[in-house]
Amino acid sequence: MKEITQDLGHGISLTRITEPKFTTNTLMVMMLVPVVPEKNAAYALAQSLLTQSCRRYPDNASMTIRLDEMYGASLNSSLSINGGVMQILISGSVIANRYALAGEDLLGDMTDLLLGCLFDPNVRDGAFDAGEYRIQRKELLDAIDAMINNKRGYALVRARQIAFRGEPDAYLVYGTREDVEKLDPASVYEAYLDLLRRAVIRVYCVGPEPCDGLPERLQEAFGKLTDRAPEALPYEAPSKPKPAPESFTEPMEVTQSKLVLAFKGENLPYEAFRLFSAVYGGTPFSMLFSNVREKMSLCYYCASRVIAGKNTLIVDSGVELANAEKAHEAILAQLDAMRRGEFSEELLENAKHSMVNSLRGIGDTPSSCISDAYERFYRPDGADVEERVQRYLSLTREDIIAVANALTEDTVYLMQQGGVHDGT
Amino acid sequence: MERNTEIIRSEQSGAECLHVKHQSGLDIYIMEMEGYHSSFALFGTKYGSINTRFRVKGEDTYTEVPEGIAHYLEHKLFENEDCDAFEKYARTGANANAYTSFDRTAYLFSCSEHFAESLEILLTFVQEPYFTPENVEKEQGIIAQEIRMNDDEPGWRVFFNMLRAMYHNHPVRIDIAGTVESIRKIDADLLYKCYHTFYNLHNMTLAVAGNVKADEVLALCDKLLRPCEDQGLEQLYADEPDTIVKNYVEDTLPVGAPIFNLGFKLRPLSGMELVRAELLTSTMLEVLLGPSSRLYNEMLEEGLINSEFEADAPFTGDGYFVLSCGGETQDSEAVRDRILEEIRRAQKDGFDQESFERIKRVHYGSMIRSLSSVEANASMMLNAYMAGVSPFSSIESLAEITYEDALQFLRDEVDPDRHVLSVVHS
Structure with a gap:
């Protein structure tokens, strides 16, 4: 694997990763700005409008036909929040030129298409096309309404809203219905132009071919962005622990209750916090899995995860309402046990193996290559995979006990089965 | 050994x-x-x-x-x-x-x-x-x-x-x-x-x-x-008639928008016959109902569906074969009627041959893409064993299927009357 990063000017960089084993080429443009919750809905609409059509392919049908012609190439967009940073991705993926049946330059075609979406969007008179806007607006409103369909995901969103109340992360990444309804084709286009001005922009290209000529094409396209003022990115946006845990119960017409707990701490070292989670509830041999699921048979899942940039650990579980309190107590009891150092050396070593196994698998998919390159960019130390492996291996049980003792219970959310949801 | x-x-x-x-x-x-x-x-x-x-x-x-x-x-x-x-x-x-x-x-x-x-x-x-x-x-x-x-x-x-x-x-x-x-x-x-x-x-x-x-x-x-x-x-499987039990079923659960599945019961197949039928039907459904089709874009424009709507991969196995599509809609019966009408029209008049060839290309691209994935390759080999065929049989058969094969299959094997509309709403 060969990786080259170069400056395209105006604070924009290109990272090319050449990896002969891949059968596809992936091109991704990453735009990063500090989270401003009021803008979430505008960015959500902008990212979908940019990839559903452009001036050359002005509707869903013509865009889909073009992608089909390129052997089912994909053109995607997404937005997510990482700490205090909103990440907006526009990406395209197409099979490598060597597989083209008629010798087409598919990477060149994908580059044209992606740049067309970004710099020649479906815009008239300073506003996104009204017809396309109407469709994407409905899509977004439907997606916001449909959040409730996935009960586990919905419970996590609700718990985050309580845990991070008053912070940007309490807001929905796609905004609310009310936010969307305030927007129009012109204001969303203006938000996009503002994004191009303010965002830190990183471009990634991963594939088996060296992408000759790509830097020049990107340089020419991004060179048009002369009015640039990228903002500093607050990757760490610690959440203040509440003085006492806050409990919230939401009745819903479901057959299984969902219990979500948030724990917060201060100054949690990056690797130690993640290794703690692997020992506590992040693996199928963890304290929570072995005890709350396997020994006590209370639930099908009971797992922990770290919320990046938020010094927060989330534990979620699906339980019978009658067992919810028992499960809550068991989850806290396992944390107490870890605070006292009551976990085996073998469990700690196994958690390290698990972390190392994940790290050493990086590089086998285009997306993991990009995630890794991005992580090296934003983490101050820029450690590579092997350095990160060594950091995990050098952690001690005292490091894990220290994390356990630094965490306090902050939020308890219960989706209560058998009730009727009031629609809020 | x-x-x-x-x-x-x-x-x-x-x-x-x-x-x-x-x-x-x-x-x-x-x-x-x-x-x-x-x-x-x-x-x-x-x-x-x-x-x-x-x-x-x-x-x-x-x-x-x-x-x-x-x-x-x-x-x-x-x-x-x-x-x-x-x-x-x-x-x-x-x-x-x-x-x-x-x-x-x-x-x-x-x-x-x-x-x-x-x-x-x-x-x-x-x-x-x-x-x-x-x-x-x-x-x-x-x-x-x-x-x-x-x-x-x-x-x-x-x-x-x-x-x-x-x-x-x-x-x-x-x-x-x-x-x-x-x-x-x-x-x-x-x-x-x-x-x-x-x-x-x-x-x-x-x-x-x-x-x-x-x-x-x-x-x-x-x-x-x-x-x-x-x-x-x-x-031993109990005898299964060709008919369906009923055309419509609904249920309630908290959902943001009503969701639906529309399925068609087909004659079960096996081995290479099934591999070929899966390729024909998935290509044909994409032509008729996929994001580049006339019907999809009309329904999208009218607000009848959103981009959650999609034709599913054929659902097949020992004794069953289902073609289905689904998504979110406020009016599942209208969506059903439009799809049934489109299938009947295609059975009578045929469908766009150029689109058929284009979607074949999409399948080819998808198969090439999955060869990069360690997991996809292991799954492909397991699936081939389960189906009683050779690995790579799909990509090899894809080159051989034709528009005429697909139209014949649509006319002979898909009966619009053997459909089921399933809906879940709040």
């Missing part, structure tokens, strides 16, 4: 894998993928939720088992006499799991180091069942919660409701995990009976891909696989 080996090549993609018919009875597929760090292994049996009535050589009568037992067995197989398989995997760092579907159960792991140790764990624990009244009883609470979780999942509910409205008797209509009531009937003896019937190596396959060496895999197989006799397994 004696082995029958063959190298299977795909002319279309240049990919290749090794197939070994092992003396133990097991079919082994290996794809060495140069330059990859990770490996993926699947050890699977042709045993899923539909296999509820069976007998082996020497038995006069068929055994009938409770719904959900294949899935229950999958959970319990992780527990051996000395410890849990997850604990063993934990020592190698591998990421392990298992799944049960309608017609198969598979145990899997992925790893980027200690592959041989993890493969040894996989081959060992799957061959060493340990069921006791106590450990079987203990699992009931966990699986009951899994069933409840699925009950609250609208996509799961709308799909199973559709199957129940489509099939009168075939066990595809039952939930993979069974019901809270049916799993209460499962005990250690029944689990052993099912295990010894279906976890016979003649009924199983091992598929590995990625950073693996065939010699290493085969040496471990020679060491660990326990040869067994082919038991002459026979399965």
Whole structure:
């Protein structure tokens, strides 16, 4: 694997990763700005409008036909929040030129298409096309309404809203219905132009071919962005622990209750916090899995995860309402046990193996290559995979006990089965 | 140990894998993928939720088992006499799991180091069942919660409701995990009976891909696989009429917008005939209902559907074949009527041939794309074994199917009257 990063000017960089084993080429443009919750809905609409059509392919049908012609190439967009940073991705993926049946330059075609979406969007008179806007607006409103369909995901969103109340992360990444309804084709286009001005922009290209000529094409396209003022990115946006845990119960017409707990701490070292989670509830041999699921048979899942940039650990579980309190107590009891150092050396070593196994698998998919390159960019130390492996291996049980003792219970959310949801 | 080996090549993609018919009875597929760090292994049996009535050589009568037992067995197989398989995997760092579907159960792991140790764990624990009244009883609470979780999942509910409205008797209509009531009937003896019937190596396959060496895999197989006799397994399915049970079914659950599945019951097929039919129907459905089709864009423009709407991959197996599509809509009956009208029109007048060729290209691209994935390659080999065909048979058959074949299939095999509309709303 060969990786080259170069400056395209105006604070924009290109990272090319050449990896002969891949059968596809992936091109991704990453735009990063500090989270401003009021803008979430505008960015959500902008990212979908940019990839559903452009001036050359002005509707869903013509865009889909073009992608089909390129052997089912994909053109995607997404937005997510990482700490205090909103990440907006526009990406395209197409099979490598060597597989083209008629010798087409598919990477060149994908580059044209992606740049067309970004710099020649479906815009008239300073506003996104009204017809396309109407469709994407409905899509977004439907997606916001449909959040409730996935009960586990919905419970996590609700718990985050309580845990991070008053912070940007309490807001929905796609905004609310009310936010969307305030927007129009012109204001969303203006938000996009503002994004191009303010965002830190990183471009990634991963594939088996060296992408000759790509830097020049990107340089020419991004060179048009002369009015640039990228903002500093607050990757760490610690959440203040509440003085006492806050409990919230939401009745819903479901057959299984969902219990979500948030724990917060201060100054949690990056690797130690993640290794703690692997020992506590992040693996199928963890304290929570072995005890709350396997020994006590209370639930099908009971797992922990770290919320990046938020010094927060989330534990979620699906339980019978009658067992919810028992499960809550068991989850806290396992944390107490870890605070006292009551976990085996073998469990700690196994958690390290698990972390190392994940790290050493990086590089086998285009997306993991990009995630890794991005992580090296934003983490101050820029450690590579092997350095990160060594950091995990050098952690001690005292490091894990220290994390356990630094965490306090902050939020308890219960989706209560058998009730009727009031629609809020 | 004696082995029958063959190298299977795909002319279309240049990919290749090794197939070994092992003396133990097991079919082994290996794809060495140069330059990859990770490996993926699947050890699977042709045993899923539909296999509820069976007998082996020497038995006069068929055994009938409770719904959900294949899935229950999958959970319990992780527990051996000395410890849990997850604990063993934990020592190698591998990421392990298992799944049960309608017609198969598979145990899997992925790893980027200690592959041989993890493969040894996989081959060992799957061959060493340990069921006791106590450990079987203990699992009931966990699986009951899994069933409840699925009950609250609208996509799961709308799909199973559709199957129940489509099939009168075939066990595809039952939930993979069974019901809270049916799993209460499962005990250690029944689990052993099912295990010894279906976890016979003649009924199983091992598929590995990625950073693996065939010699290493085969040496471990020679060491660990326990040869067994082919038991002459026979399965009995209740007679299933061509007709459906009813055209419409609805259910309630908290959802943001009503969701629906529209399915068509087709004549079941198998082997290469099924591979070809799956390619024909998935291409045809994409032409008629996919994002570039006239109907999709009209319905999108009218606000009748959103981009959640899609034609599903054909749902097929031993004795069932369903074509379906689904999504969110406020007016599922209007969507159904438009789709039925479009299918009838296409049966009469044909459909766009250029689009058909274009979608064939999309399938080709998708197959090439998946060759980059360690997991997708292992799954492709396992799927081929389960279907009784060769790996790469899809990509090779794709080059051969024609517009005329698809139109003929649509006219001969798809009956718009045998449709079911399933809806879940708040």
